Amino acid sequence: MGGASGTLQQVVGGWQIAGITSISSGNWFTPQDGNGNFSNSDGAQLPDVIANPNGHHCAPNTFFNTCAFVDPPFGSFGNAARNSIRGPGYQTWDLSIFKTFRVSERTHVEFRTEFFNLPNHTNFLLSKSGPQESNNSTVLGADQFGILTAARAPRQIQFALKLSF
Numbered sequence: 616m617g618g619a620s621g622t623l624q625q626v627v628g629g630w631q632i633a634g635i636t637s638i639s640s641g642n643w644f645t646p647q648d649g650n651g652n653f654s655n656s657d658g659a660q661l662p663d664v665i666a667n668p669n670g671h672h673c674a675p676n677t678f679f680n681t682c683a684f685v686d687p688p689f690g691s692f693g694n695a696a697r698n699s700i701r702g703p704g705y706q707t708w709d710l711s712i713f714k715t716f717r718v719s720e721r722t723h724v725e726f727r728t729e730f731f732n733l734p735n736h737t738n739f740l741l742s743k744s745g746p747q748e749s750n751n752s753t754v755l756g757a758d759q760f761g762i763l764t765a766a767r768a769p770r771q772i773q774f775a776l777k778l779s780f
Contacts, residue, residue, distance in 0.1 A: 629715035638706045643698035644741055649756040650686050661693030662686060662755045668700050677761035678703060678741060684755050700753060705738035705767060707731070725777040735770035739763040 648662040666683035673682035679700050687693040710730045717723045732738075742752045742765055752759045 625716060629717070631711075631713040631715075633711040633713075635709045636707070637709075639704055641702045641704045644700040644702055644753045645697045646684055646695050646700055647754045648684075648686055648693055649754045660687070661695040663688075663693045664695045664699070668695075672761075674761065678739075678763050679761055681761035686755070700741070702741045703739045703763060706736060707738065707767070708733045708736075722778070722780045725775075725779070727775045727777070729773050729775075731771040731773075732767075732769060737769075738767040740765040740767060 646662055646668070648660050662684040663686070664683055665685055666680060668680050668683040670680045670683070672678070673680055684695065710733050711727060712729075713725060713727045715723055715725050741763060752762055752764045754760060
């Protein structure tokens with residue numbers, strides 16, 4: 616209806632729509648061994664890998680094979696590779712809708728609404744980043760080891776008005 620005029624143009628003209636879809640097979644995580652020995656004074660070191668971490672799950676309610684890791688022998692460093700555990704995949708569907716209202720020749724108002732994670736799909740995480748989270752899902756020996764303990768943001772909606780003159 617780009618050729619509409621007057622009131623009809625104010626109602627049906629000037630709409631825009633945009634979207635972004637993000638799909639990932641999962642982020643990678645590095646396992647840590649919370650039972651540190653003298654080879655690492657802060658207690659965080661790599662465990663030894665004895666099986667495929669991304670293979671068959673050996674314990675219920677875990678996301679990866681938690682039995683693939685053991686404490687390294689005393690006085691040695693673990694052999695686990697950096698980023699050797701694949702986390703859960705995710706998908707987000709974002710949508711934006713814009714409507715421009717022309718007030719005068721040089722002035723217009725834009726109304727916009729934006730939906731983030733439009734279908735409100737739950738996207739699980741092994742752990743949230745940051746020291747404030749104290750999440751131990753990738754630390755050998757922790758109660759949460761291998762368990763999905765966090766999620767990405769749920770659906771969020773925002774509205775805005777912009778006056779251009």
